[in-house]
Amino acid sequence: MKVFLWIAIFIGVFCFMEFMAWFTHKYIMHGFLWNLHKDHHKKDHDSWFERNDAFFIFYAVVSMSFFYAGANTDFWYGWPLGFGIMAYGAAYFTVHDIFIHQRFKLFRNANNWYARGVRRAHKIHHKKLGKKDGECFGMLFVPFKYFKQR
Template identity: 60%
Template sequence: MAFLIIFITFWAMEFMAWFTHKFVMHGFLWNLHLDHHVPNKNSFLEKNDAFFLIYAVPSWLCIMLGSMYQTYTVMYIGFGILAYGIAYFLVHEVFIHQRLKWFRNSNNFYLRAIRRAHKIHHKHQGKEHGECFGMLIVPWKFVKQELKKAKA
């Protein structure tokens, strides 16, 4: 049961992240997200990194309170949010933006599709006209393009 709750929470976070990215980051908190679209090469950190707390705090609270009060479902939800946060760090920060140089030579079609969709998202430097707000679920057209390349 624990694995199922963590798994469902992880994938629910993809939709929560999409919604937050589209309507909060590209909405009323654009001033925090702006430097992610127009990065400052002189700094490793961005104001955009503050969004980490938006997800880290609820995860921590769910894990802490769930374990303190033995409400394990709440604790497992916290672990699902944490798992998504780890995936976000590895996929978005490390793989896509290369903030750490760990996964530079990946040639997997799905990972290339993720990178392509994110590149399309960043072609718009303003908060309007954005597309591809998700991280792990990408439009099928990008997966098809990368599958074609892999077969060629």
């Protein structure tokens, strides 16, 4: 029973992180921390790193805190919570930074329905270079309207 609960928590946290990505992007990145995020929309430097990369640190600290609690207390829920956040971060990094923005030259020839839909949705988001009026959504569960066939 504990294994089932562990897996359910992990999957639930992974899915909840998609909401957190949307919320953080819409209200924090395109809100009061726009100064950290704006170089993601309009690159104003020559560095491979962006100021926007600082956002992963927050979620990494939260994930590591759950690991610490799981390892050093009776709060065993810390393990699936921490792994759910970490797994979402890895998936987000793979889809957003590697696949879409090609920060590493992998998955360049992917051309299935999911790949086309994610690219289309992200291009629409990046059409707006400013803080306001950018359409925000998560990276993994993109609205179905972007997956139309061509």
